[in-house]
Amino acid sequence: MKLYIAEKPSLARAIAAVLPGPQKREEGYIRCGNGDLVSWCVGHLLEQAEPEAYDPAYKQWRFEHLPIIPDRWQLKPRPKVRSQLTALRKLTREADQLVHAGDPDREGQLLVDEVIEYLGVPDSKRRATQRLLISDLNPSAVKRALERLKPNSEFIPLSVSALARSRADWLYGINLTRALTLQGRRVGFDGLLSVGRVQTPVLGLVVERDRAIEAFVSKPFYEVLAHLLTEQGQRFSASWQPSEACARWQDEEGRVLSRELAQNVANRISGKEAVVEEAGRKPAQQPAPLPYNLSSLQIDASKAYGMSAQAVLDACQALYEKHRLITYPRSDCRYLPKEHHGEAGAVIGAIKQTASTLAQAASGADIGIKGRAWNDSKVEAHHAIIPTAKSAREGSLSGHEAKVYELIARQYLMQFYPAWRYNDTELKLRIEGGLFIARARQTEDPGWRTLLGKTADGASELPLLAVGDSLSCERGEVLEKQTQPPKAFTDASLLAAMTGIARFVGDPALRKVLRETDGLGTEATRAGIIELLVTRGYLQRQGKSIHSSPAGRGLIDALPEQVQKPDLTAHWESSLDAMARREGRYEQFMTALQSSLTELIGQLGAAAPESLRGVDAPKRRRAGGARRRTAGRAGQAAAAGKQGGNGRKTAPRRRRKQSVAENG
CATH class of the missing domain: 1.10.460.10 (Topoisomerase I, domain 2)
Incomplete structure (x- = not known):
């Protein structure tokens, strides 16, 4: 009999659902039709013992006790989940084979490993334990994962x-x-x-x-624009590039701090001839941004909707565990396994059903495109966060869930759009000995940017000029600007x-x-x-x-x-x-x-x-x-x-215990 130990009940239910039926819910586990059992942790079942567990004297805080360094580390059951640990103790003794089904990351590996060790599972059974890596709770993905079990011993260094x-x-x-x-x-x-x-x-x-x-003190700085006119009557502007001789009037970022200097340049170039020294037009393209990992998703959701990082994570957990609409959300990877490309049609179909705002974008997706996101060498325990092939009814998601799902789905759809193609144009001109530069970018094909509502750049197109061409500087203009303080964190x-x-x-x-x-x-x-x-x-x-x-x-x-x-x-x-x-x-x-x-x-x-x-x-x-x-x-x-140590409480009142690891 196999015992699968999942990290959370939601994962345990997903595993049991694809094993032979009928399934019967017991106290702390699910019994499957073939006799296999699926149990779970509830997050961490164990926690580090408090200092006083090593020495009662540590209950009082005294400087002379420090540093507190345990000789033999102790774990203790978390009180609220002690019954689940008791169930696992019984099940691990009965099982012939254990399957570790913690989340596919470093923390998930340790979480189940430490339970197996704490319960005193014999060495022979521990050595035979297998590892199940699941990043998508939908039945087809879970079945594939069950077909690819690995020896848990391969993950000992991670643990x-x-x-x-x-x-x-x-x-x-x-x-x-x-x-x-x-x-x-x-x-x-x-x-x-x-x-x-x-x-x-x-x-x-x-x-x-x-x-x-x-501490910031704003300072004025000055830029000079040359307003230019070609022989064909086309107008554009170019920015002055101060020479080394101007360094003593510039700050550490190269900004000109002298209005007199800037005004002198503007006066000197007005009505003068400008000659093209360099003229470049370079075609370029940019592929779609990679699918999200958690941090990049949290950043974009904060920018787009003002959501806190925790609100994004909570929405992701609901989309993953409750709705099963996205893959494992705590991922640090932005790439996908190549085999996932074969599921693109089903995933895009689910997006159409779940997010009507993306229906047109989904219809325009070309599943024949296979870009840089599909890269097996970049994928380890888990892959980027993407939608699953499961759909949900319109309106069944909360406001935050719908917003986060739409971000994830849009980023996924971008992978099936062509690259953004554009031309970068740069002109370098000499006016009265000074160097002026004009730059512009013109979009040829917006590609994936159409999903962001961006089809052009809003930049005026520069005229087609060649080295040696002569044009007129109608006037010079001084722009006064103010240095800005650093922005507060969001x-x-x-x-x-x-x-x-x-x-x-x-x-x-x-x-x-x-x-x-x-x-x-x-x-x-x-x-x-x-x-x-x-x-x-x-x-x-x-x-x-x-x-x-x-x-x-x-x-x-x-x-x-x-x-x-x-x-x-x-x-x-x-x-x-x-x-x-x-x-x-x-x-x-x-x-x-x-x-x-x-x-x-x-x-x-x-x-x-x-x-x-x-x-x-x-x-x-x-x-x-x-x-x-x-x-x-x-x-x-x-x-x-x-x-x-002085008999006073550490804080005004007893506080709920907080974790030190990772965040403490």
């Missing part, structure tokens, strides 16, 4: 990498949160000061941006910053590592990280903008620089990636972490955090329905110890 990150996040969050909270009390800050490998650099980004906005731009965190890192080697990894956080956790910082009062939403609170700023200023910056994530990801590729060792990673942790705690203990003196502890906000898969992953100590 070890996830375990290392989980434990490291626990150590980092538990110890630094306690250290900073205790130090905060020294200056009268009576609240929790939560620190985490991911959440703290995200907060640091916002603090840095807010301060740049506040959900979209903060997600983009977390995904492209490499550009905020100075060290070239670390930038390279971050460009090759997930960035800061993962596809599954970024939305939760932002919501967590808002909930804890370190970030505040003002309309679409996201700003730091006084407590958030004080927290950042109280920390050593290496904790504020994303560089640590690059170091970790490099080691964790090597572990997943069997090139790194768990022991080396954890030893190095423990050493750096001891050093950081020493730095925090060396001085009182004056940046928090006089700052009120923020009131805790509701999380706005945020559902974080990592709750329960690496413990919950960052949420507040019951009594601190």
